[in-house]
Amino acid sequence: MxxxxxxxxxxxxxxxxxxxxxxxxxxxxxxxxxxxxxxxxxxxxxxxxxxxxxxxxxxxxxxxxxxxxxxxxxxxxxxxxxxxxxxxxxxxxxxxxxxxxxxxxxxxxxxxxxxxxxxxxxxxxxxxxxxxSLPQGRPTIVLERDRYDPGDVLNANCSLPASKPPTRISFSLNNKPVGSSMSKPRKLDNGNGGSQTDTGLQSSNLTLTIQPSHYSNGQLTLRCIAEIPGIFSSTSEVQIGTGLREPVPERVTSENGCPAGTMLSLFVVCLSLVHLLLR
Known part of the structure; x- marks a missing residue:
């Protein structure tokens, strides 16, 4: 070799x-x-x-x-x-x-x-x-009011402390998904007609017209789910009441069908006539 x-x-x-x-x-x-x-x-x-x-x-x-x-x-x-x-x-x-x-x-x-x-x-x-950097604390849900009827527009905001990567925020109403988005830095009024970013919070908004199909046994449960897939998950929920509108009172009538106001007017007229005759 x-x-x-x-x-x-x-x-x-x-x-x-x-x-x-x-x-x-x-x-x-x-x-x-x-x-x-x-x-x-x-x-x-x-x-x-x-x-x-x-x-x-x-x-x-x-x-x-x-x-x-x-x-x-x-x-x-x-x-x-x-x-x-x-x-x-x-x-x-x-x-x-x-x-x-x-x-x-x-x-x-x-x-x-x-x-x-x-x-x-x-x-x-x-x-x-x-x-x-994971959010510290649970999501916070803010509503314009706490009672809604069918046909009303529900405006809700869900916010939580800032994170990196950003948190995905989704909403459900009575366990049915109604909205999802990547969270955004929350904007605050700076007092000069503009806005400034509050880097300590991230939030997402929900606008939804309430339908009769959204109710379950007359109740509404709004849930906010904050997630960083595979890393972080946290949930908050609020109960929403119904019957915001005040009932319209019915007209009060007498037994013979005459309005109560008309009966009162006739009574006053009769008293006036009696008073004139006695003079």
Missing amino acids: NRHLWLGVTFVFALITGASCLRDVRLEVVPEVVQRGHEVIVRCYYDVEKRPLYSVKWYRGKHEFYRFSPSEFPPTKIFNISGIDIDLMNSNESQVTICNVDFGLSGNFSCEVTVEAPTFSTAFVSKKLTVV
Whole structure:
């Protein structure tokens, strides 16, 4: 076997051997959806099959922020990346704990595992992190009034604290969907004939003409459902009364069908005539 063929066979064998010495390499982000200001753990699992480990590197996007190299001292190295606050006491050769996460960390996290010479085989895996800000508290429903009759126009507003991503707000009347939309920042009058955005609230409006079919046993229950699919859900409801309109009083009549007002007038006339005759 000539020298070049031998080198080629050796190289291929090294590749095959190196490829087989890295198994079950995977990445876990806990939790994958994390509340802003909380911590997240990025775990890198790997099996080097008793081969010497050269390094494990962690990345956010294209930027390396943490490295574990057992042959170096100290074995851990932190790279200064804006927005990544590492808890070194809870980070090691298989995981990195990041504190006080912010929206800028949403995106792909990766780990790169490399075994020692002669092969320096490498495996690279990724996982996505989503940083959210969930609403604090339940939705609040506001109505123009608390009683409605068929034919009346119902105007309702549902609001709750701001969130990222925005919350989807939907309405139901007696468990039947009647409206759904992405929430919008609530507008407030700024006192100068205009409006300003209240960034602390998000809301959605409902305008609906009440129909007899909307009632269930004479009752109306309006429900507001606030959702971030797969992440957050909260519901509030109000009971709406009926009979807003005051009844129109019927005309009072005497037994013989004459209006009561007419009888009173005749009585007054008779008294006047008697008074004239007695004079």
